[in-house]
Amino acid sequence: MTQGSIDLKIVTDRLDIVHASVAELRALPASDLQTFVADRRNIWAGDALLRRAIEALFDTARHLLSKAHGRGGLEYREVARLAAEHGLVRDAAHAAQLLKIAGFRNRLAHHYEEVSPGEIFEVIQHHLSELDQLAEVLRQAAERLARRA
Numbered sequence: 001m002t003q004g005s006i007d008l009k010i011v012t013d014r015l016d017i018v019h020a021s022v023a024e025l026r027a028l029p030a031s032d033l034q035t036f037v038a039d040r041r042n043i044w045a046g047d048a049l050l051r052r053a054i055e056a057l058f059d060t061a062r063h064l065l066s067k068a069h070g071r072g073g074l075e076y077r078e079v080a081r082l083a084a085e086h087g088l089v090r091d092a093a094h095a096a097q098l099l100k101i102a103g104f105r106n107r108l109a110h111h112y113e114e115v116s117p118g119e120i121f122e123v124i125q126h127h128l129s130e131l132d133q134l135a136e137v138l139r140q141a142a143e144r145l146a147r148r149a
Contacts, residue, residue: 003070007063011142014060018135021053022128036121046120047108053131054105060138061098064088068145076102088141089134097130 028046030036037043058076061083065071069086080102082088084095104123107115 004067006067006142006146008142008146010063011060011139014056014063015135015139017056018053018060018131021049021056022131025049025053025124025128028124030121030124033118033121036124037117043117043120046124047112047115050120050123051105051108054101054108057131057134057138058102058105060135060142061088064138064142064145068148076105083138089137091137094134094137098134101130101134 025046028036028042029039030042030046036046058079061079062072062074065074065079065082065086065088069082071082071086074082077099080089080095080098083098084090084092089095089098
């Protein structure tokens, strides 16, 4: 993979997808599990929006790793590991969150039959702020890397 310039438009566009997806997830009727599962469309919407937000987050990290460090075509867990290794994610807690999110995305995409409506509800109720925080961490990393170039 050839290194190049960080494209802040790509970063902004992808992180806008994260924020829009998180906003839509917050708008789902999820005051309690019973309300959430009463309409099965909430489960499908939650699944799709979570996957979309996570994939946009990791696509952003991939772009930064590719352009700044010549690393491309990476699996989700590898992106999380390299994001920490290369300082895109500097805080150990954020690095651990990114790794956990990579695993959850892989379950959503490849072991979807194992992901229960309750688990989707739990993520919507308690973990959306992590996606917002990591999006901000990657935005800051992109700005640092763009200034460096």
